[in-house]
Amino acid sequence: MSVFAFLGTLLSHLADVIDPLFGTSATAAAIVLFTLGVRLALHPLARSAARGEGARAALAPELEKLRRKHKNHPERLHKAASEMYAKAGSSPMAGCLPSMVQLPVFYVMYHLFATGSGGDGLLDHTLLGAPLGSRWADALGHGGAFGPQGLVYLGLFALIAAVATWTYTRSRKAAATMPVPGADQVPGMASLTKILPLLTFGTLVTAAIVPLAAGLYLAATTAWTAAERAYLTPLRTAKPTAKARV
Template identity: 40%
Template sequence: MDFYAFGPIAAVLDTAYTLITALVDFLDPVAGALAAGLAIALVTVGVRGALVPFGAALVRSEYTRRRIAPRLAALQLKYKKKPELLTQKTMELYREEKASPLAGIAPALLQAPVLSIVYGLFILTEINGHENALLGADLLGARLGDSLFAALGAGAGPSVIVVYLAVLAVISATSWFTRMTGLAFAASAPRFEGAPDVPPAMVRTMGAMSWLPFITVVFAAVVPLAAALYLAVSTAWTLAERTILRRVLAPR
């Protein structure tokens, strides 16, 4: 089943499309060739700004896991041969701390439908039965409905390819800083007496997973430029938001 063809979703998507095309028309006299790209950036920032409370919940859950980590480790050592009792004691600990083992997952799941609808604006050629004119617009000569590979295949000129490469460069830089800040945050976690050493295999796995943000770069090269621009703004916002919230919400 097509998620975007579901009646209520299609209606919401169509409303969002009407708003963003109106924004493009509003910006056009001032921004000219940048109007469509600027509208995409502004809509992305507006949506991500509205979702900041979910980001804050995610950061709080990170610090909660850090706070209870020593007690969880103690329980795992004490009841490692009694898995049922370990599960019971673990849940009791979470209830005592007024926390949930799913606290880090729920905010992401709640954001997903909203972000999926916004993303649909930038990848669908048709919305609720009519053409998505946004993908026919240009950004400095580059068609928003074409991917980098499509532009290369069509023989686009150097000035057009530079637009795609600039967007990919922003995503690449953001992915690098996301990786580095993630590693730094993990390394700053306090160690506690009696904590078991992390198995080498897990260390290697965590190291490999730290490169996952770069998948966005590959993905951005094959989706329409409108979607790539959305990914550039969204990932940059996420990096800045997470960095600021980790400082603001850090335990004193």
């Protein structure tokens, strides 16, 4: 049995369990609950990544001093930076590996909901009358933007836009209070720093072109990510365990 078939079977069983509560929208509710359950299982990795980000952020001022001190001696800079990270019990890649481990899981989940490859007629079900396998363009052809199906998509877009706006606002505030050391010395970095937060709205565009099931997944996982990042903020601002020697 493929991983998609396995996940599809789990979703079907979950939908059967909650059917008395959600009726014809049980599969849609199962997608949201299943997504949140997977994100909860991956939370320890998110905590580990947050600690790694905090360690790098805390050591950034010391690393900037090293860059200025050894700007004409790359080998000395590399050696001094390695010693600094070792002394603090961290590494330049701290936090990256846990994030990378999660990517295959996110891909499998998205592929499952975007293609219905789990079988069991996953995309044949509906949410308030809107087929999970249909797209926004299909809804526009059945009553327009404010028709029964169109309103389902408008509600989904409103939720994703609210999460994206909140994430964008927090990202801009974080960038203002904790600027990246040396960013002004890298050509184009300042502009890139301003543009990156806008990418959070890319989810809104994606939700408009993928099946409704995948849109529900995107809404659930981005909402979880926003809440999780806010919850883990203290770990990203933790002080280093030891001061580096410059």
